[in-house]
């Protein structure tokens with residue numbers, strides 16, 4: 001459920017008509033709903049409430065500092081995968097003890113940054129990383145709390161580019177080597193083992209792969225405890241999928257996910273950490289764009305809009321589907337016809353939808369892409385020298401620009417012409 005509904009014939013974000021925001025900030029823009037973000041965060045905290053837990057928002061899904069602050073103020077932790085994300089979480093006022101540092105290639109600089117500013121734990125993904133962290137922490141005279149990210153060799157049955165828990169994926173440490181590497185961690189100065197971490201992929205629409213992975217985690221917890229390690233936290237990663245179409249898919253609910261976690265891991269006395277990104281932010285955001293032209297091709301019609309693949313990369317990158325709806329509500333008897341919805345970028349990949357049934361929209365009409373709050377703005381680029389588009393946050397009947405649209409001058413002024421030219 002989200003808070004983007006038609007009222008009086010116009011699509012609203014909570015109580016604000018999107019066309020009012022468009023008139024004020026121009027198009028295209030991203031628009032997020034505070035109420036939806038809060039609701040999704042609450043679903044996870046409720047689902048885990050019988051167990052000690054921390055819901056860490058995966059910052060890579062949506063890293064706007066206002067979004068992070070909204071969630072952080074509700075008590076969310078943050079899962080970060082770079083120094084930049086760590087600093088964004090801090091800028092949002094999230095204390096270090098609620099920030100988990102994940103990622104397959106942390107540099108020594110990033111380790112030092114997080115150790116200096118405070119961190120809940122590092123999710124370590126390899127032996128060389130463990131050794132490097134030990135050195136950095138020892139030099140700083142600090143102990144680094146760690147979990148090892150184990151690769152359970154479970155197929156998440158999701159898109160290849162976002163599957164991370166198979167042995168051929170680059171992530172984590174093979175579970176068969178857990179014993180050996182935990183033993184090494186226990187010997188290393190500056191390292192304090194606190195738990196186990198896994199993250200098997202994103203946009204999972206079935207609980208079975210999670211359950212397979214968490215069952216391995218439960219067995220491993222008992223084994224590692226028997227080997228003398230202090231396992232007090234289990235980080236289960238993120239990955240719960242969302243419906244990208246209103247019609248058919250129905251991924252598991254956070255409550256089902258929570259019940260399964262309780263069943264599989266509840267008797268271990270561990271604090272549970274989860275790292276959802278997409279489920280919290282995905283359906284809390286829209287991308288709003290305007291039709292530039294309606295063009296008749298030989299075989300089909302094209303709706304050319306002012307948003308492009310550089311603004312929302314998911315369709316070009318993962319062949320992802322987004323529902324695209326008119327901002328003015330179509331009347332029940334209106335004509336519907338298939339169109340290709342495309343952006344202005346000079347690549348055929350800049351196609352958002354092929355032969356999508358839409359009302360007969362014309363130049364100037366507004367459309368909204370649903371489910372664009374996660375992996376939308378964060379993946380944007382300036383390809384074709386299109387400045388990054390603004391982000392807007394709605395709260396009931398108010399809205400605020402939480403990242404303004406840069407001017408062309410700002411974009412161009414970042415380049416430098418060398419002295420010799």
Ligand SMILES: *Cc1c(COP(=O)(O)O)cnc(C)c1O
Pocket residue numbers: 058060061079102103199201202203237238239240275276277278279374
């Ligand atoms: C991407 C990622 C997440 C979030 O995944 P979602 O599918 O957005 O829930 C969580 N943890 C790690 C380590 C990740 O890489």
